[in-house]
Amino acid sequence: MKPPPSPSHAAASRWGGFSFVEMLASVAIIGIIAFLAIPSISKMREDSEKNLAISRAEALNMAQSTMVQVKGRTQADLDWRNAATNDAKYVLLQPYLSYAESTLAAYLPSGYTVTFNAAINDMKKANLFGPDSARIYY
Secondary structure, three states: OOOOOOHHHHHHHHHOOOOHHHHHHHHHHHHHHHHHHHHHHHHHHHHHHHHHHHHHHHHHHHHHHHHHHHHOHHHHHHHHHHOOOHHHHHHHHHHHOOOOOOOHHHHOOOOOEEEOOOOOOOOOOOEEEOOOOOEEOO
16 A cells, blocks of 8 residues: 655645746836846946946047057158047057957947047047047046
8 A cells, every 4th residue: 555645745745836926026026136236247348338438539649649659740740630530549659459350430439439649749649539529538
């Protein structure tokens, strides 16, 4: 003769799973956690894109300095003045960047822009602007 099932086994087989209320409560808790976490995650993404834009702008500044050192002030200034647009100036800096995309727009995170100064001799930083067109001082 087979022994009767233990009480814990009988209770487990009788209930067999989670109730609707338990499932609803767990889904609600997960929803609340997601509601609280999503703004924080999007803020972290914005901050990381801004930090990337600042580091890329600093790399452009270092490339300007390297270009002046390699070509000399006179030749670097002449080449810089002959480059009429920011994209043309970026092409001049590409050999001096350790990581260079094919265009300036591809080099910077989406929405960020850089404008270079007219002269390279004064060694002023490039101007960085965010997606809202506000200048970022770095």
